[in-house]
Amino acid sequence: MSVINNLEKIKRLMSFDSDDDFYFVQIYRRKKDNPTITGLETKSRHTIKSYYISSIEHLDRKFPEMVALAELFNARVYFNPNKRSYKRCSLESLSKLAQGIANGQYTPLEGLYNSVCGSSHNDKQKKWVVDIDDGLEEKNGTICAYIILTGGEIYERIPTSGGYHYITSPFNLKGFTDFINERINTVGDIKELPDIHKNNPTLLYYKQND
Numbered sequence: 001m002s003v004i005n006n007l008e009k010i011k012r013l014m015s016f017d018s019d020d021d022f023y024f025v026q027i028y029r030r031k032k033d034n035p036t037i038t039g040l041e042t043k044s045r046h047t048i049k050s051y052y053i054s055s056i057e058h059l060d061r062k063f064p065e066m067v068a069l070a071e072l073f074n075a076r077v078y079f080n081p082n083k084r085s086y087k088r089c090s091l092e093s094l095s096k097l098a099q100g101i102a103n104g105q106y107t108p109l110e111g112l113y114n115s116v117c118g119s120s121h122n123d124k125q126k127k128w129v130v131d132i133d134d135g136l137e138e139k140n141g142t143i144c145a146y147i148i149l150t151g152g153e154i155y156e157r158i159p160t161s162g163g164y165h166y167i168t169s170p171f172n173l174k175g176f177t178d179f180i181n182e183r184i185n186t187v188g189d190i191k192e193l194p195d196i197h198k199n200n201p202t203l204l205y206y207k208q209n210d
Contacts (some may be wrong), residue, residue, distance in 0.1 A: 085122035
């Protein structure tokens with residue numbers, strides 16, 4: 001077994017401007033990692049637990065519990081690098097709850113709040129996740145150079161089970177895509193565009209079965 005523990009890298013991505021700030025962390029049991037588990041036949045993942053992290057010390061306190069749950073359920077701990085706002089998430093949850101009730105839908109409050117936390121962020125320093133698979137990692141110098149050339153800053157390189165996540169500032173997406181496509185079509189050393197996510201989580205912890 002190999003362990004991917006990105007706690008120290010993740011902590012370098014965190015900052016807090018007020019008591020309203022928090023980071024959203026979830027433990028997922030993924031169908032990909034548990035193909036024979038009952039209950040995952042019709043969905044790609046099941047959420048074991050969600051956390052609303054309000055300080056680096058809070059993350060340190062909760063991390064042993066996250067590790068224990070992840071190992072118990074053969075699950076992964078994911079951290080969204082974009083800050084959330086308690087106020088904004090609460091107000092959006094109330095709005096969605098009222099809309100649902102008006103339409104005869106009565107979503108459980110925990111699921112509704114977590115859904116809002118997963119999509120709504122309030123980070124002035126927005127962070128993108130650039131997903132580099134193993135096959136592209138040897139070209140990471142070229143890809144990183146293009147991120148920088150198109151106005152981006154690379155904050156962290158996060159190991160994953162299948163490659164790396166580069167946590168970056170926003171950059172000129174069209175310019176980056178044009179650069180990489182030209183490299184694909186002319187030089188040929190890069191085979192495909194990396195996936196770029198504007199509001200996705202990255203891997204905090206996973207004990208991987210080899």
